[in-house]
Amino acid sequence: MSKVPSDLKYTRTHEWLRTLPDGTVEVGITDHAQHALGDLVFVEVPEAGRKVTPGEPFAVVESVKAASDVYAPISGEVTEGNPALASAPETINTDPYGGGWLARVRPSGAQGALLTAAEYEKLTAEEGN
Amino acid sequence: MARRTPLFAVHQAAGARIVDFGGWDMPLQYGSLIAEHHAVRRAAGVFDVSHMCVVDLEGDQVRPFLLKLFANDVSKLTTPGKALYGCLLNERGGVIDDLIVYYLGERWFRAVVNAGTRDKDLAWFRRHAEPFGVTVRERDDLAMLAVQGPEARARVAGLLSSAAAARALALGAFCAAQIDEWFISRTGYTGEDGFEIMLPAGGAQSLWHSLGAAGVTPCGLGARDTLRLEAGMNLYGNDMDESTNPLESGLAWTVALSAGRAFIGREALEALRVRGIERKLVGLVLEERGVLRAHQRVLAGPAGQGEITSGTFSPTLERSIALARIPAAAGEQVQVDVRGKLLPARVVKPPFVRHGKSLVG
Numbered sequence: 001m002s003k004v005p006s007d008l009k010y011t012r013t014h015e016w017l018r019t020l021p022d023g024t025v026e027v028g029i030t031d032h033a034q035h036a037l038g039d040l041v042f043v044e045v046p047e048a049g050r051k052v053t054p055g056e057p058f059a060v061v062e063s064v065k066a067a068s069d070v071y072a073p074i075s076g077e078v079t080e081g082n083p084a085l086a087s088a089p090e091t092i093n094t095d096p097y098g099g100g101w102l103a104r105v106r107p108s109g110a111q112g113a114l115l116t117a118a119e120y121e122k123l124t125a126e127e128g129n
Numbered sequence: 130m131a132r133r134t135p136l137f138a139v140h141q142a143a144g145a146r147i148v149d150f151g152g153w154d155m156p157l158q159y160g161s162l163i164a165e166h167h168a169v170r171r172a173a174g175v176f177d178v179s180h181m182c183v184v185d186l187e188g189d190q191v192r193p194f195l196l197k198l199f200a201n202d203v204s205k206l207t208t209p210g211k212a213l214y215g216c217l218l219n220e221r222g223g224v225i226d227d228l229i230v231y232y233l234g235e236r237w238f239r240a241v242v243n244a245g246t247r248d249k250d251l252a253w254f255r256r257h258a259e260p261f262g263v264t265v266r267e268r269d270d271l272a273m274l275a276v277q278g279p280e281a282r283a284r285v286a287g288l289l290s291s292a293a294a295a296r297a298l299a300l301g302a303f304c305a306a307q308i309d310e311w312f313i314s315r316t317g318y319t320g321e322d323g324f325e326i327m328l329p330a331g332g333a334q335s336l337w338h339s340l341g342a343a344g345v346t347p348c349g350l351g352a353r354d355t356l357r358l359e360a361g362m363n364l365y366g367n368d369m370d371e372s373t374n375p376l377e378s379g380l381a382w383t384v385a386l387s388a389g390r391a392f393i394g395r396e397a398l399e400a401l402r403v404r405g406i407e408r409k410l411v412g413l414v415l416e417e418r419g420v421l422r423a424h425q426r427v428l429a430g431p432a433g434q435g436e437i438t439s440g441t442f443s444p445t446l447e448r449s450i451a452l453a454r455i456p457a458a459a460g461e462q463v464q465v466d467v468r469g470k471l472l473p474a475r476v477v478k479p480p481f482v483r484h485g486k487s488l489v490g
Contacts, residue, residue: 038146038351039163041442042420042449060468062420064162064442065351067468086418 002032002124005097010120011073013055016097017114020104024079028101029061029070032124034093037063043089045081046103052078054112059102061092073114076107134179135272135330139337145349151245153180156349166355166444168346169319170485173278175337175345176353180244183268183327184254187237190261195238197392198257199230200375202385206232212303212316215383216375217253218394222401223371224378226250227363229316231305239312241273243365257393271312272333276345277323277356279485284343285313285324288336297324318353320360320483355441358450361412361479367423368410368438368452376401377454379410379479406457408435412479413451414489419467421451421474426466429459437465445482446489452479 004010009017014033018026034040042062052058052072059070059081081103085091092100115123131154140147145156156177158165168174186194195203201215211232217225226246231239242250247267254265276285286294293308300306305314312327328336341347354364361379363369369378376384376398384398415421421440428434435455443450455463455476464471477489 038158039161041163042418062442064355064444065157067420067422 002030002035003097004030004032004117004121004124006117008097008117009073009114010117011071011114012123013071015070015073017073018097018101024104024106025074025076026101026104027073028096029092030120031096034096034100037061037066037068039064040089040092043085043092043102045083045085046078048078048080050078052076052105061089070102072105074105074107074111075109076105078103079106080104132180134177135333136177136179136337139334140177143347145347148350150350151180151243151247153244155180156347158349158351159347162349162351162355163444165346165348165352169278169321169348169352169356170445170482171279173276173281173284173323173345174348174352175340176275176277176348176350177272177333177337178275178325179272179330179333181273182242182244182247182250183271183273184240184242184251185237185266185268186240186254186258186263187266188258188261188263189236191236191238191263194258194261194263195230196390198254200384200392200394201230202387202390203230203232203238204387204390205385206230208304209233210300210305212305212314214303215385216380217250218375218392218398219371220393220397222374222376222394222397224365224369224373224375224380225253225371227365227369227380227383231314245366268327270330271327272330273325273327274333274336274340275317275319275323275325276340277317277319277321279322281321281323281345282315284340284345285326287343288339318360318362319356320362320480321356321485354439355444358439358441358452359443359445359480359482361452361481363410363452364439373454374398374401376406377408377410379452408454409457409459410438410452410454411459412477412481412489413437413440413453413463413465413474414446414477414481415449415451415465415467416473416475419449419470419472421449421465421467427453427455427474428464428466428471429455430463432456432458432460435459435463443481445485446487450481450489
């Protein structure tokens with residue numbers, strides 16, 4: 001059973017969001033997603049300053065078998081991509097909600113709806129995992 | 130409805146991720162693909178390869194039959210149990226399949242062909258068998274396990290009686306023997322030492338569990354693919370097919386143009402040789418971070434363009450490697466279009482890894 005921390009928000013495309021004390025939003029992929037992808041071997045994170053809109057591919061995670069896009073869950077400006085993932089992409093497998101964060105985004109403008117932990121859990125259960 | 134091997138229930142119970150491969154429900158991985166890969170490079174792993182098709186070819190004229198159908202020369206096979214790798218070709222020299230042929234007796238050869246090509250291979254054998262009086266018998270009563278890695282042979286021997294173990298351990302490379310219930314062959318698809326074992330399907334689960342108890346790691350098709358690619362071995366359907374010939378698929382060494390042997394595809398290959406081979410299958414090592422994947426475009430400067438046929442992250446080398454078909458005139462440096470970015474790659478001669486050691490510096 002994959003972990004779904006109750007204090008985070010989620011998307012239908014398996015990203016998680018954590019609002020930090022300074023108002024920026026940390027984004028990563030869920031435990032469910034990392035498990036489905038398998039061993040990650042390459043991660044491309046967005047550069048600081050990049051403007052993103054919800055649903056826009058803004059990072060790439062590659063497992064041995066396949067490459068997958070990660071979608072920006074909110075609109076805003078990237079303040080930082082996680083520099084540690086270049087040399088240690090497997091951190092996403094071992095610590096998806098901690099050291100495996102992908103990017104931090106300063107939100108701006110209107111934001112779309114996100115899922116609560118309970119809603120995300122229901123979604124992954126319906127997907128059969 | 131996909132086909133299932135005698136071990137399907139075991140894979141499912143082990144929590145394997147199941148994928149379709151050539152019309153078969155097969156395990157992709159049980160846990161970490163990379164851990165399965167390293168188990169084979171460092172100790173021993175076992176693969177269910179029962180989806181592959183074992184075909185017994187029997188009759189007085191079976192050797193002349195294979196002299197005509199097989200692009201390698203079965204005249205090389207004179208000791209019972211000896212195996213030979215090669216291709217079936219069509220009249221245009223295109224590759225129908227790659228396979229291993231075992232010599233078991235003057236009236237009996239055994240072929241092991243790919244799962245996805247089973248039906249067309251059987252049809253091809255049967256179409257040509259009649260004039261030679263050869264019977265083509267699909268051995269779907271057999272299961273097949275590949276036990277691979279530096280410790281693989283010893284782990285298998287540990288499951289046998291001392292007399293049988295001695296016989297198994299005495300097998301030379303690319304040699305096989307029927308040892309009690311098991312047909313044991315010192316072959317594989319990983320670049321490591323090991324055995325492939327064909328046995329009655331009813332015994333497959335018991336052997337699988339015995340190997341697990343002996344410390345052999347269950348491995349899925351995911352690790353099988355990264356291992357074979359590191360070993361520089363082609364995958365039919367990716368690296369060659371009926372639209373490509375062995376000479377541009379890194380398989381010229383499997384084509385025996387022995388004087389006077391009229392095998393199917395020979396005339397086409399000789400004509401190609403005269404015209405000149407325009408493309409070659411090479412190894413690529415990516416010099417930057419990223420992952421090479423099948424169908425990515427390869428730019429070889431003035432020589433032209435090519436395409437990756439198989440690409441992956443190499444767990445042993447910890448960087449990306451690929452097989453690519455590129456213009457014959459290409460030099461040692463190329464660029465690959467990786468998701469819209471041109472990344473430099475070095476052209477190398479496969480294999481990339483042999484017996485656990487990097488060969489590409």
